[in-house]
Amino acid sequence: MTSTSLATPENRTASPATMQALATLNDRLAAKPAAHLRVEKLSIAYSTARGPFHAVDDVSFEVKPGTNLGLVGESGCGKSTVIKALIGLQPEGTKVSGQALLDGQEILGLSERALQDVRWTKISLITQSAMNSLDPVYCIGDQICEAIQAHESVSRATAWARAEEMFALVGLPASRLHDFPHQFSGGMRQRTVIAMALALNAGMLLADEPTTALDPIMQSQIMSRIRGIHEHMRRSMILVTHDIAVVAETCENTVVMYAGKVAEKGPTTDVLARPLHPYTMGLQNAFPRLPVKGQPRQALISIPGIVPNLLRPPPGCRFAGRCPFATERCHIEAPAVTAVGAQSAACHYIDRAPEFREAAARPETWRKLGAGA
Numbered sequence: 483m484t485s486t487s488l489a490t491p492e493n494r495t496a497s498p499a500t501m502q503a504l505a506t507l508n509d510r511l512a513a514k515p516a517a518h519l520r521v522e523k524l525s526i527a528y529s530t531a532r533g534p535f536h537a538v539d540d541v542s543f544e545v546k547p548g549t550n551l552g553l554v555g556e557s558g559c560g561k562s563t564v565i566k567a568l569i570g571l572q573p574e575g576t577k578v579s580g581q582a583l584l585d586g587q588e589i590l591g592l593s594e595r596a597l598q599d600v601r602w603t604k605i606s607l608i609t610q611s612a613m614n615s616l617d618p619v620y621c622i623g624d625q626i627c628e629a630i631q632a633h634e635s636v637s638r639a640t641a642w643a644r645a646e647e648m649f650a651l652v653g654l655p656a657s658r659l660h661d662f663p664h665q666f667s668g669g670m671r672q673r674t675v676i677a678m679a680l681a682l683n684a685g686m687l688l689a690d691e692p693t694t695a696l697d698p699i700m701q702s703q704i705m706s707r708i709r710g711i712h713e714h715m716r717r718s719m720i721l722v723t724h725d726i727a728v729v730a731e732t733c734e735n736t737v738v739m740y741a742g743k744v745a746e747k748g749p750t751t752d753v754l755a756r757p758l759h760p761y762t763m764g765l766q767n768a769f770p771r772l773p774v775k776g777q778p779r780q781a782l783i784s785i786p787g788i789v790p791n792l793l794r795p796p797p798g799c800r801f802a803g804r805c806p807f808a809t810e811r812c813h814i815e816a817p818a819v820t821a822v823g824a825q826s827a828a829c830h831y832i833d834r835a836p837e838f839r840e841a842a843a844r845p846e847t848w849r850k851l852g853a854g855a
């Protein structure tokens with residue numbers, strides 16, 4: 483990446499500190515390009531007292547270099563489980579199968595030693611809870627320096643300068659590097675975690691609900707900061723969120739997960755404008771959309787029912803029990819993934835998607851569950 487490519491309209495209005503931080507990033511960005519991730523047939527089962535819990539089943543997707551992928555779905559659909567497996571943080575005893583190739587290197591099942599070489603330098607994590615990732619007894623600057631020096635043989639002065647650079651990128655003054663975590667607000671702590679995740683310039687960022695713990699104003703500030711950084715640094719990112727609107731604004735591609743499986747995936751604009759899977763249609767109804775002038779404000783419709791228990795996953799389509807269009811076949815036979823252009827979905831009735839979309843927009847459709855397609 484060249485310095486001219488960083489001079490986007492947005493950063494022309496950025497502060498001198500941010501501009502300086504962006505300029506000094508150039509060499510490191512060029513040395514470590516954005517990563518490519520290919521996940522193939524990823525299955526993950528937690529070991530529980532009642533047997534294996536199949537939290538993720540046969541999940542495949544790709545993150546192209548320099549793009550953002552949104553991983554969406556209700557709570558308990560397996561999004562965080564995917565993220566944890568990618569960075570080797572699954573609990574002991576968890577069974578992980580399939581492949582995850584980061585720039586061609588298998589990152590599933592690495593030894594702790596091998597993981598240390600990959601984590602933070604090639605793939606880094608922005609977690610849900612910033613407070614837990616910061617040590618209360620060290621000042622923030624020391625923590626960032628320690629992370630840098632654990633992976634790169636640079637002097638403390640260089641590491642501190644890098645920490646200042648990262649703070650400028652996330653919009654925090656360098657003087658605050660001397661503070662301790664308890665002196666920061668929730669939003670500032672979250673920015674710090676983002677700065678730490680960026681400090682080693684990993685080609686792949688995993689952001690697991692990076693704003694969930696914050697108030698709505700702070701959420702939108704942090705998300706626009708993440709978008710800005712993405713724009714300048716062109717890292718690859720997986721963004722886990724419940725919020726379809728955030729995905730629409732931030733991610734080129736989207737994977738919709740339901741009960742541990744991929745329900746639908748493809749370019750975000752296609753998935754949101756022309757969803758193929760009834761679950762995506764239902765998920766969209768549950769989120770507020772921007773009002774269109776002259777049209778009545780759309781009512782929010784939630785999907786009745788709950789995600790099935792994955793100790794014993796249902797044999798057919800996992801969404802069948804909540805799908806207003808499900809037939810007997812859906813309850814017995816698991817649907818294969820079918821592609822329509824760049825988009826694909828696991829639904830037996832993908833060819834009826836236009837008709838389903840119309841019906842799914844009406845609240846009464848979701849009231850007569852199991853009525854058959």
Ligand SMILES: Nc1ncnc2c1ncn2[C@@H]1O[C@H](COP(=O)(O)OP(=O)(O)OP(=O)(O)O)[C@@H](O)[C@H]1O
Nearest residue numbers: 528530535537556557558559560561562563564573
């Ligand atoms: N250590 C564990 N042992 C057993 N089951 C687990 C464990 N961790 C998570 N689960 C279960 O796995 C399923 C998927 O959880 P996961 O956290 O991946 O979902 P999610 O889609 O990220 O949800 P959320 O949006 O609430 O974080 C859930 O039913 C959860 O209860």
